[in-house]
Every structure is written in C-alpha cells, then in structure tokens.
Amino acid sequence: MLSNIGVPGLILILVLALIIFGPKKLPEIGKAMGETLREFKKSTRDLTSDVMQEIEEEKKKVTK
Secondary structure, eight states: GGGGGGHHHHHHOOOOOOOOHOOTTTTHHHHHHHHHHHHHEEEEEEHHHHHHHHHHHHHHHOOO
C-alpha cells in the first residue's frame, strides 16, 4: 500500500500534516505513533511465541 505513494506523495502528506497539526504537535504525534508501533510489535512477538510454545507442546504430546 505505501509502496505506491512515492516521494511527491510523501512530501504532500508531510506538508498537510504540518498544516493541520502545526509544528508543535508533530513531535508529540510522532512519539505516540512510535510507542503504539512498539507496543504492537511487542504484542505480536508475544503472541507468536505463545503459539510456537503450544505447537512444541503438542509435538511433544504426539511423540510420547
């Protein structure tokens, strides 16, 4: 989805964000988005590890 934007589209989005939110709010928004992305990655990693543990447990039960 984002691969079709290109440089001019990205510049346009950044300019619109600057106009809408102002220069003082942009760092706060960026920080909040970064924290959200970090939490999402952590949750995904935890979920993946839980599923992998369950798969390993099932494999052990089947082989016994």
